[in-house]
Amino acid sequence: MDSSHRRLSAHSQRSHPDEPLSEHGEAPQAGSSRLKPGAQLTLMRYLQDLPDADVPPSPVPPRYHTGRLPNSKAGDGKPRLLLMGQRRSGKSSISSVVFHKLPPSETLYIETTTRIKKESMHSFMDFQVWDFPGHLDYFDPAFDVDNIFEEIGALIWVIDAQDEYLEAIMRLNMTILNLQNSYPNINVEVFVHKVDGLSEDYKSDTFRDIIQRVQDELSDNGYENAPVSFYQTSIYDHSIFEAFSKVIQKLIPQLPTLEALLNSLCSTCHIEKAYLFDIMSKIYIATDTSPTDIGSYEICSDYIDVVIDVSEIYGWDRPAENGHSEIAETGNNDAESLITMERKGNNYLYLREINKYLALICLMGDDSPAEKKAVIDYNVGVFQAALKQVFPRAERDVPQTTSEE
Amino acid sequence: MNTGKRQKQRKVLLMGKSGAGKSSMRSIVFSNYVAKDVRRLGATIDVEHSNIKFMGNLMLNLWDCGGQDGFVENYLNHQRNHVFGSVAVLIFVFDIESREFPADVISYSNIIRALQECSPGAKVFVLIHKMDLVQARLRAQLFDERAEYIRTASESFRDSVDFFPTSIWDQSLYKAWTQIIYFLIPNAATIEGLLQQLAEVIDARELILYERTTCLMVTHVTRGEEGQNPFTDRFERISSILKTHKQSMAKHTGIPAGSANFAEMQIKTGRFMFFITRLTENTNLAASIPPSEQVFNAARVNILLVRPKFAELDIASKPRPGIQQAFAHSAESDRDRDRLRDHSAGGESEYRGKGKEPVSIGMGGGFDG
The missing domain is CATH 3.40.50.300 (P-loop containing nucleotide triphosphate hydrolases)
Structure with missing residues (x-):
């Protein structure tokens, strides 16, 4: 395919510390408050169909690539x-x-x-x-x-x-x-x-x-x-x-930062290929900068289907579980999943829900066996924290460029 | 029937009019075809035999009988005893779109008569196929009409024949075949008993035993409120999900679909934890458990420990291997358990509490039947 879509990486990786924060920092995010307390809904496919689903803060309105003049009248700000x-x-x-x-x-x-x-x-x-x-x-x-x-x-x-x-x-x-x-x-x-x-x-x-x-x-x-x-x-x-x-x-101004984060994650954990997916649309919003091939994208995309389908089947609304309160605390808030293949030399697949909309999916070669999962878990946690700073939500964190180390 | 190896050969006839979809069905269920691959299939000439090893001691001897009139006449006349003798199950496929339904039924009743004569104890399953071609709102009604009509032509099988609507484009195919397979499994009750015990031990909400290559459900155990799960077709759906995933892995990694098996799949969310792991040579166990790392770890370890018990059921090779083997395994698993206990730090308390029980399954609990 045409390689011109890589033009972006020419932009500075540290492009966002000077971004106007005030625009979205003020909107107090409802977070998951519209969901029933305690009901930790994860990976819900139909969320976007709910009329009152809370809308994530739009990432910093794209300032370049859009041809928008600085003084043009403010629209709805959606690309x-x-x-x-x-x-x-x-x-x-x-x-x-x-x-x-x-x-x-x-x-x-x-x-x-x-x-x-x-x-x-x-x-x-x-x-x-x-x-x-x-x-x-x-x-x-x-x-x-x-x-x-x-x-x-x-x-x-x-x-x-x-x-x-x-x-x-x-x-x-x-x-x-x-x-x-x-x-x-x-x-x-x-x-x-x-x-x-x-x-x-x-x-x-x-x-x-x-x-x-x-x-x-x-x-x-x-x-x-x-x-x-x-x-x-x-x-x-x-x-x-x-x-x-x-x-x-191309419409995500933070793309270079995201790519840098993913690169850093990949090299730390010996991940072959990492994708940051939008769960709903199965569009990936970033991947590390190693060469992509459509095959690994398809594997990851099909993998999301598996996880979503199984989650749909077993994530139904159970009647209140009494006597299981201690369990609720130890449960994962973010869905995660791991597939290990039977034969040596095949890839491992790892999925981690980053927030309501995004999931990180990693393809790993057999040189990083599943025993390393704890290390990967930890590093993905760090990645998640970094991502929060790139896309600030409720917290008024001062965004900084962060990387794994 | 019980030979030295106690391997059960069950003869299964797959019949129906030419073009009804018999071979398509077979390729999807048993040969890792995707639904859209079946248009590559040509007409079946005479009978295609396939032996499918299922659950260790069950061997399906599947006769895919070409449905063109010439062949059928041959089955009914020259090869009558050869084809219809010692049949365990007849699967007859009707094409819902067929323009000559009455003629199909006449052909069906000829076959039923031959079956009645040669294997009166056989079981008949009728699949009404290609249901996807009927408008959704008309499906149920049309299916009932056809089923009733076919039932009247079923002679002595009238009361025992089972009907299923199927389509290769959704999970209805798996639903039908799951029922057929369940009928053929010789020791289903024993397996269920063991699974039930295992489910109690690991506090699972649901355990589902799948055959590895076909992803068909063998049996399942559901506990507590999981019984109210609104997705009543979840077993077939999981079959279908697993199969699709297998094909996706095969397609993009270049491994043949037959060996693109995963060793383990886990999904953890705040509402449930789910994993599928290998249980025996031919089966995978899917477990849905409450969302807790301790329960999860304990469940995995316990399933590891219970494997030999199931493996023995799977093979059932010698007349009375039960006791010694059970002891041997339990000793081994005792060692395993000690070793594992040293390693498991996180789920320790939970694990100690539950760790003893699978051994008791191994020794006395299970296999006295």
Whole structure:
């Protein structure tokens, strides 16, 4: 895939001590108070569907990448993802599969989107997804262009790789060129979609062709090095989730810090690969900087399913347990899980719930046997504490850059 | 029936019209196929035999009988005794979408007649398959209608035949096969008795015994208020979860699905603790326990100690190995326990309290039947 999504790491790792704290430090967080006392709900899948689920403090409003001018009027502060592209390119299917857990096979029955659909995600990161009808001409003067693009986090342009894509590219370029003047910093993410139906060769040819055409045309118009990234996606495998992960990661200003923390955790505990997952959407918001491959992402993502499904089965509301008060104290507040494989040389999987929205999942090689679990537990605890400082919640901690040592 | 090895060979016939989904079902349950892989399967020619070792002393001798008319006629005429002799279980699969349901039933009753003649003591399970193709609200009604109609054609098996709606796309497949397997297990009652004792000892809310390769439930023990768990289909669901996980591991690590077994899986939350670990060569034990580290550690140790007892049940090789073996094991586990006690610091008090009991299972409690 395109490597331009690594651009971020150029930013300083110590970017946040000077971040404006006051904005969110003041909002007293309800924490888990809306949950019944004593009922330690963990890993609840449907939390985001509760209308009154408490919303986590939005991480520091993204200050770069968004193209927002410092003096622009304050909006709702949620990063906004715009889904655009030709009609029938798969925009609504993407949003249903990723954010509503619709089985991919059911997307055949989705009807054409006729008006802009706005959906809010109350997950770890609060963001909005705007699903655009394919036929809209955004630059029609009747449209309030500013209103649409002002607070945008990323523009996701979906191209159907199985269809004639020249017109789509033309419109994409037109859009980019139009936006270039007023909002030069918008991330444009191009999803070359429905690649599952193409053969391997044809797939990469198409992908290269699309990249080539977009870049050529942009540079012909004098726009070099446009902030455009390309992904091959399909709703029938995990690629769409991975692409979204990368899109979302660009909107997290603290990403370099998170990556540094994860790197440090990995080297301390000999972890092969660590992911910080958003449990609800199964988007990973950060991983250590060692090379990723889709296989390990899929293992982790499937693993979350296992843990959530089992938790659903045995986490039901039991009638009050009398005489077990001492047990309640020793129970884990954060869910954790460990899978060890039977054969030598296979990976271990470790999951730890970091907060209501995030889970840390580690893949470990066989050089770090399960006996080290106590060490890992401890270090993950440290990691958790560090994370709390990066994303302050109820406590008004002064955030500091922290690492394991 | 009891040979020297006391290995029970049970003959299981899998029949039904061509294309009903017999081989798909078999591949998913026994050969680690994913539901969408089954479209690779071709038509079954004649009979495909497979021997499936299940729970040590139970050997399933599965006859997957191709359903094309020519083959069926052959089974009923030339091979009548060969095919229908000494059958333990007949599984007959109906396709809910079939356009010739009455013709299917006629073919069914021919087979039933042959079975009645050659193996009158057999048990019949009827699976009404591909239920996913029916609209959800019509399923129950359609299933009942079909089942009633088929029952009238079941001759002398009319009262004993069991019906299940199934689909390879959800856990209903596991539900049906769990029942079938349970029927075939020779010492289910003994296993249940032992599990019950074990559950008392480790204060488990629920213990579920799974077969390792198929992830089918063998039996389960539920204690106390866990009986009110609203997820009544949890056993099949866990089967299905485990199977999916196995396939995911196999797919992404490149290990063959048959050996992508985990040694242990634990999940700890504030509401429950759950772990699955190996019990015997062919079984995994899943335990749901209260959320407490002490109980958790004690449970793990106790399960470790009780393994030999179950292993013996699993194999049941010699006529009366019971007593000596039990003693030998208990001596061994005494040593184990002492060793472990030195190591266990955290859950010590709990452990001492409960540690003695599995030994008593090993010696006198269990295996007098």
